Amino acid sequence: MTNITLDGLPAKTGTISDAGIIHFREAGVDKKMTVADFLIRISEEYSTDINTFLGAADKAAGRAALGIARRTAVSNANYTILVTDKVVAQTGTMSSARTFTLPAASAFPAGEELIVIDESGTVTSANKISVSRAGSDTIDGATYVDITSGYGFLRLISDGTSKWKVANAFQATESLMGIAEIATQAETNAGTDDSRMVTPLKLKTNIDSRFANSKVQNGYTYLPNGLILQWGYKAASGVTMTVNLPIAFPTAGLNVSGCLTGATQNYQSLVVNNLTTTQFTVYWDNAASGLYWQAIGY
Numbered sequence: 001m002t003n004i005t006l007d008g009l010p011a012k013t014g015t016i017s018d019a020g021i022i023h024f025r026e027a028g029v030d031k032k033m034t035v036a037d038f039l040i041r042i043s044e045e046y047s048t049d050i051n052t053f054l055g056a057a058d059k060a061a062g063r064a065a066l067g068i069a070r071r072t073a074v075s076n077a078n079y080t081i082l083v084t085d086k087v088v089a090q091t092g093t094m095s096s097a098r099t100f101t102l103p104a105a106s107a108f109p110a111g112e113e114l115i116v117i118d119e120s121g122t123v124t125s126a127n128k129i130s131v132s133r134a135g136s137d138t139i140d141g142a143t144y145v146d147i148t149s150g151y152g153f154l155r156l157i158s159d160g161t162s163k164w165k166v167a168n169a170f171q172a173t174e175s176l177m178g179i180a181e182i183a184t185q186a187e188t189n190a191g192t193d194d195s196r197m198v199t200p201l202k203l204k205t206n207i208d209s210r211f212a213n214s215k216v217q218n219g220y221t222y223l224p225n226g227l228i229l230q231w232g233y234k235a236a237s238g239v240t241m242t243v244n245l246p247i248a249f250p251t252a253g254l255n256v257s258g259c260l261t262g263a264t265q266n267y268q269s270l271v272v273n274n275l276t277t278t279q280f281t282v283y284w285d286n287a288a289s290g291l292y293w294q295a296i297g298y
Contacts, residue, residue, distance in 0.1 A: 074100070081114070083107050090118045094127035099144075102156070102164060104134045110160025113167065117153035124148065131156070139164040149181060172197075218246050227254075227298050234282075235290045236262075241282050249277040249297035256280050256296075262289025 021032050033041070072085045075092030080101045088100060100116055108114065116131050123129055129147040131139065131154055139145050145154060145166060155168040172180040183196035188206045198206075213221035218232035228250075234243045245253075253275040260270060271283040275295070282291060 074098075081116075085114065087115045087117065090116075090123065090129055091120055092122075093120060094118075094122040094124070097126065097128050097130065099130045099132050101132050102134050102137065102139070105137045105158040105162050105164055106160060108158040108160070110158055112158065114156045114158070115153060116147065116156070118147055118149075118151055121150035123150050123152060133164070137162050137164060140166050214246060220246050227296055230295045230297075231293065233290055233292050239284055241291070242279055243282060243291070243293060244279045245277075245295060251277070251298050253277055253280070253295055253297035256293060258282060258291045258293035260284060260289075260291055 021034060071087040071089055072079075072082070073089050073091045076090070076094055076098065077092075078099045078101075079088065081088055081103055083103045085103075090098070102108075102114075116129065118129060125148045129152075130144050131147065132144040133139055139156070147154060153168070154166060157165045157167050159165070168179065180195060180197045183193060183198050183202065185202050185205060187193045187196060188198050188202045189209065211222040211224065213219065220228060220230040222228055228247070230245050230247065232243070232246060234241055256272050256275050258270055258272060270291075272280055273283065274281045277297065280293075280295065282293075
């Protein structure tokens with residue numbers, strides 16, 4: 001290690017290690033502590049001031065020298081990420097796909113994180129950011145990982161040798177936790193997308209629209225299996241009646257049944273005929289007061 005002299009403190013020379021002792025005066029009292037304790041104390045008591053100091057625009061060279069450059073802005077361009085970069089932010093409007101090339105994993109401090117993020121919100125599946133390896137390194141076993149949605153990001157950690165680990169699963173899967181885009185109402189209703197998340201409100205809206213119902217005397221309900229059940233009452237108007245369904249079956253009517261009301265004690269036969277997607281016809285021997293009926297279709 002190197003010899004040091006701290007301005008404003010009694011000079012201490014010699015070989016410094018983590019267990020080395022620094023002597024200084026505080027409030028007129030001679031004190032001493034190890035180098036490690038001294039640095040921890042500075043970090044704990046002055047962390048806000050240090051962050052403010054190092055974050056200043058005119059301290060860029062100092063940040064680079066210390067290996068703590070905090071954020072590099074890249075505007076709609078390819079970029080080779082430096083070992084000193086900590087956050088690489090895409091800021092300009094994306095006009096085409098871009099490649100951000102990682103530094104060698106062996107050159108990046110093991111265990112430290114590197115964040116690549118789209119701050120512009122203009123990244124798409126076509127105008128994407130491909131975060132690519134250097135040399136023969138791997139990124140979760142692959143040669144590159146894409147950011148394909150606005151405000152997407154990757155949090156990468158190097159093993160210090162040859163591998164990068166995606167510490168956030170950019171896209172959640174059935175076997176990997178991560179983040180996922182929220183589905184639109186149209187995507188929820190279509191039911192074909194398997195990569196986006198559905199919110200409770202959109203799910204309820206989808207169910208309400210798919211399983212709509214009308215709870216009135218002449219009503220209907222949509223069933224989860226795709227069938228539609230309809231029901232109603234029709235006042236008698238002779239021995240032959242046409243009954244119009246409350247709604248049309250989209251494909252076909254399957255079955256209909258009914259019960260006469262107000263009939264005499266004489267047995268009467270009920271005949272249902274000509275069931276279509278919109279109506280059916282009933283016949284009976286003697287006029288009755290009316291007909292309660294149910295129909296099912298899809």
